[in-house]
Amino acid sequence: MALPKVVIIGRPNVGKSTLFNRLVGKRIALVDDTPGVTRDRREGEADLSDLHFIAVDTAGLEEAGPETLSGRMRQQTEAALGDAAAALLVIDARAGLTPLDRHFADWMRGQKVPLVLVANKAEGSAADPGLYEAFELGLGESVAISAEHGVGMADLYEALAPHLDALAAEEEEGDEEEGPLRLAIVGRPNAGKSTLINKILEEERLVTGPEAGITRDSIEIEWSFEGRDVRLIDTAGVRKRAKVQDKLERLSVADTRRAIDFAEVVIILLDATKGLEAQDLRIADQVLQEGRALIMCLSKWDAAEDQSRLFNGVRAALADGLSQISGVPLLTVSGLSGKGIDTLIKVAFEQRDAWSRRVSTGQLNRWFENAQETNPPPAPKGRRIKMRYITQAKTRPPTFIVFGNRLEALPASYQRYLVNSLRQEFGLEGVPLRLNLRSKANPFD
Structure with missing residues (x-):
C-alpha cells in the first residue's frame, strides 16, 4: 500500500522547508532566511512517531498570474494537493497573520484536502499574539x-493522526x-422463525410445528434475493436463563449466541400474539453488545388483534x-x-449498508464543529473540555474516535448527544455506534 502524502504549504519564509527536514529526519531541502528558496516541490519519506507518510515541501504561495515564475510555482503546489491525504498550512507565529496568510487560508477552504493549521516559530512568549491571531x-x-x-x-502528531488513520482504514476496507x-x-x-424461513x-426446508423448541442448532441456508446473495441463519429459541436446565438446550442457546456473533444483521422475531417481553429486550441488548445491526419484527401479524x-x-x-x-x-x-x-x-440490506458506512474525515469534522457550536461541551469545575478532531476508526459497526483534552471528564449525557447527532446526520439510525475518547498524550513518551 502506497504511503499517504502530506503537503506542506504556506507563504514564503514561514519555515516550510525546516519542517520538511524535521519530518524526514535529515537536511534535504535548502533552508535560508531569503524568501523563495524552494521552487520545485520536493518529496521525502517522513516519520512522526508511528505515522509513516510522504512529506511534500512546496514553494511559497504568492498571488501571481500563471505566466509568471511565482504563478508556475503555485501550480506545482496545486498539483501536489491533488493526491494528498492532508495538508499542513504553515504560518509564522512571530510575524503574525499577513494578508497572504488570510488569502491562502480562504483558498484552502475550497480544496477537498483535510487541513491542519500549523503556527511555526512558536517558541517563547513573543509568539503568543500570533497564536491568538491565528x-x-x-x-x-x-x-x-x-x-x-x-x-x-x-x-x-495528534492533529495529523486522525486524517492518516482514516485514510488507511478506507484503503484497507x-x-x-x-x-x-x-x-x-x-x-x-x-x-415462528422456522416457519418464516x-x-x-418457498419450501418446507425446516421442521415446524406447534411445539416450542423444535429447532436445536443453528442452520445456515444459502439463498438469493433479487440477484443478491443471502446466508440465512435459523436459530434455536432463547428462553430466560433460569428456565434453561436441559443440557441440550444450553448448547442450543450457546449456538444461537455464536450465530449472532457471526451475523451482520440480526432479526429478532417477536410473537405478535404475545407482544414484547423482557426476554426480547435482553436478546436485543446482546445483539447490540456484539455490535450487530438490528431489526425487530412482529411475526404472526395476520393473527394479531388491534394491530x-x-x-x-x-x-x-x-x-x-x-x-x-x-x-x-x-x-x-x-x-x-x-x-x-x-x-x-x-431493510436488512439497508441496515447492513448503514452498519458498513464510512464517513469522510472532512464531513465528520464539519459536523463536529457544528455540533459543538449548537451545544458546547460543559466545563466541569470551571475547566474547559477541549474537543479537537473526530475520525472514524472502522466500520461494522461504525466506530469513531474523538481527540482532545480532558475528555475523561466529558459527561455521558454529552456523549449521548454526540452519538444521537451522528446518527441523524449520517443516516446511522438503528445500528450500534462506538464512540471512543482519546485525550492528549505525548506519543514520544
Whole structure:
C-alpha cells in the first residue's frame, strides 16, 4: 500500500522547508532566511512517531498570474494537493497573520484536502499574539511548533493522526469485496422463525410445528434475493436463563449466541400474539453488545388483534427499553401468507449498508464543529473540555474516535448527544455506534 502524502504549504519564509527536514529526519531541502528558496516541490519519506507518510515541501504561495515564475510555482503546489491525504498550512507565529496568510487560508477552504493549521516559530512568549491571531483564519486552533527546535511535534502528531488513520482504514476496507448478507433470525421459542424461513425459501426446508423448541442448532441456508446473495441463519429459541436446565438446550442457546456473533444483521422475531417481553429486550441488548445491526419484527401479524394499538405499544416499549440506540426498524411479517417478507429483506440490506458506512474525515469534522457550536461541551469545575478532531476508526459497526483534552471528564449525557447527532446526520439510525475518547498524550513518551 502506497504511503499517504502530506503537503506542506504556506507563504514564503514561514519555515516550510525546516519542517520538511524535521519530518524526514535529515537536511534535504535548502533552508535560508531569503524568501523563495524552494521552487520545485520536493518529496521525502517522513516519520512522526508511528505515522509513516510522504512529506511534500512546496514553494511559497504568492498571488501571481500563471505566466509568471511565482504563478508556475503555485501550480506545482496545486498539483501536489491533488493526491494528498492532508495538508499542513504553515504560518509564522512571530510575524503574525499577513494578508497572504488570510488569502491562502480562504483558498484552502475550497480544496477537498483535510487541513491542519500549523503556527511555526512558536517558541517563547513573543509568539503568543500570533497564536491568538491565528483563530481569525477560521480553521480552528493552530498547532504551535518550532520546526527548528523540534518543539510541538507531539501536538502535530495528534492533529495529523486522525486524517492518516482514516485514510488507511478506507484503503484497507476498500480492498474487501462485499459477500453475501449474513442474516440471523433469533427470538424466543415458537416465535415462528422456522416457519418464516420456509416461506422465504418457498419450501418446507425446516421442521415446524406447534411445539416450542423444535429447532436445536443453528442452520445456515444459502439463498438469493433479487440477484443478491443471502446466508440465512435459523436459530434455536432463547428462553430466560433460569428456565434453561436441559443440557441440550444450553448448547442450543450457546449456538444461537455464536450465530449472532457471526451475523451482520440480526432479526429478532417477536410473537405478535404475545407482544414484547423482557426476554426480547435482553436478546436485543446482546445483539447490540456484539455490535450487530438490528431489526425487530412482529411475526404472526395476520393473527394479531388491534394491530395499530399493538404496533404503537411495541414501538414505545422499544424506545424505552433500548434507550442506548435510536431508530431500530420495527416491521411486521406473516410466515403463513408471506406478507412483509420483501420489505424485511430490503431493510436488512439497508441496515447492513448503514452498519458498513464510512464517513469522510472532512464531513465528520464539519459536523463536529457544528455540533459543538449548537451545544458546547460543559466545563466541569470551571475547566474547559477541549474537543479537537473526530475520525472514524472502522466500520461494522461504525466506530469513531474523538481527540482532545480532558475528555475523561466529558459527561455521558454529552456523549449521548454526540452519538444521537451522528446518527441523524449520517443516516446511522438503528445500528450500534462506538464512540471512543482519546485525550492528549505525548506519543514520544
